[in-house]
Amino acid sequence: MAWLDGATLRPSGEAAFVIEYGEEIDQTVGQRVAGLYAAISAAAPEGFVEAVPTFRSLLVLFDPDVTSKDAILAALPEESADAAAATTEWIVPACFDADVAEDLEEAARNLDLPPDTVRERLAASHYQIGMYGFAPGYAYMSGIDQSLTLPRRQKPRPPIPAGSIIMAAGMAVLCSVSMPTGWYVVGRTALTLFDPDRDPMVPFAVGDRLTFEPVSREELERLAREGNGLRRAS
């Protein structure tokens, strides 16, 4: 199969174009975007600048005085069956106790569910990194149990710590920066999501999948001191 089968090419000015696989969030599409990102970055001719994968598409930036959309597309290899193997599956320790999951009980009330059911569903969901945006390492994820969908809270809360997990309109977000939020803070990890001096600077690539492993508050604090507890799923 060719990478462009089923894709729509969209214009984006004179120095970029978009390869779009769909208009909705879909983890199979996310997987394909991740594979396309790897293929285009590896094969692209001189003048390719970078590519930005999102939930459903890949933005490709290039220098129009050096190369062209057609030259970049012509350099793409065939799509291989194991393109999905380019992504990694992770297990992330996370604490859902009330003192670090400050809005979990309010979310449970608004969802008309017991708080422990919300915790169970957060831990049973299979997340996929859909894209980064807003701030460095700020990761938007698909795959949260759709019964946990809520609109924004009435009032934004004061800044929450980096490493927080928030629920946002059918998505989950891993917060890389401390910031105020109008969404629901439902958990915390010991992750440093963005570190420009680390290689890679973020632990997860777009397309990677992860699940949360519930830990106690004490364990979270130990992980924050001694390493984040992140590991690859076997």
Added chain:
Amino acid sequence: MSGARIRVVDPNPLITVQDAGRRGAMRFGVSESGPMDWVRYRLAGRLVEAPAAIEVGLGGARIAAEGTVRVAVTGPGFTVKVGETTLTPPARLTIPDGEVMTITPGRTGMWAYVTVEGIDFGPPVLGSYATNARTGFGRRDLAAGFACAAVNATAPELFDDPYDDTGPVAVLPGPQQHMFPPAIRERFASEPFRLSPALDRMGYTLEGPRVEAISHDIVSDGIVEGAMQVPGNGQPIVQLADRAPTGGYPKICVIAAADRPRLAQRRPHEEVRFRWIDIEEAGRRRRALMDAIAHPAPRIRREFDPEILARVNLVGGVWGHPEHTG
């Protein structure tokens, strides 16, 4: 003296260090940043070569020199003052040891650029010196200053500004152009907009005819510089240097690279009109500008200068000097 130093006196938040932009990590949510006006940025770098420029906004700037330093200043409408000398950029000049150069905005223009010979901004962050004003990523201590080269004082040199900031802003189709009906796209290019006061290095908001899309909510995708997002209120937001790399509003168009400074240098409440062009025209306009920047022309005075006139002997000018009259 082998080295000199320049520092920004009382820096304001609109003064930042910018290079061509931070590329290669947009996929991890790192904003590109870079200059708001790439033409004046590049011209400053052509007049005095430097790894990055100091970008100055409407708050102006005062830059103090310890040791004589050579600088280039570009930026429409701005004036530059050192001692008793006042200049209009683009200019290449020296700031004498112990003096302060003052950059003041005029009645038009938003951004000026200063490059300094031999300046050392310290280590780059992810391969770039650019500051992200929104997150502070890459920020440097401007008040502490930077080492640079000491030079001998020379007379200022003035250059032609190769750019015209007036006229409509040319645009190319954006990734969600199909979500805007043809009549809306046509109206967008025939009616004037105004820049709202809500503007910064991240983006400029426009006020004008409501630009309606089939839907104003999309699953986010990547955003290039100059992309125009249209939220539900129909008032477009042009995404500029400090934009986030992804966003969830449909993008009707992307400003042509050659026309980005035209928008960026416009002030709040100023009018702006748009016109559609194709990739070929965008390329021609871009290449013509790059040629003009590569060959900066010394400025030839076209206007009458009463100061010079007062200094010349008009009678001698007419009749010539005695030694030439035989």
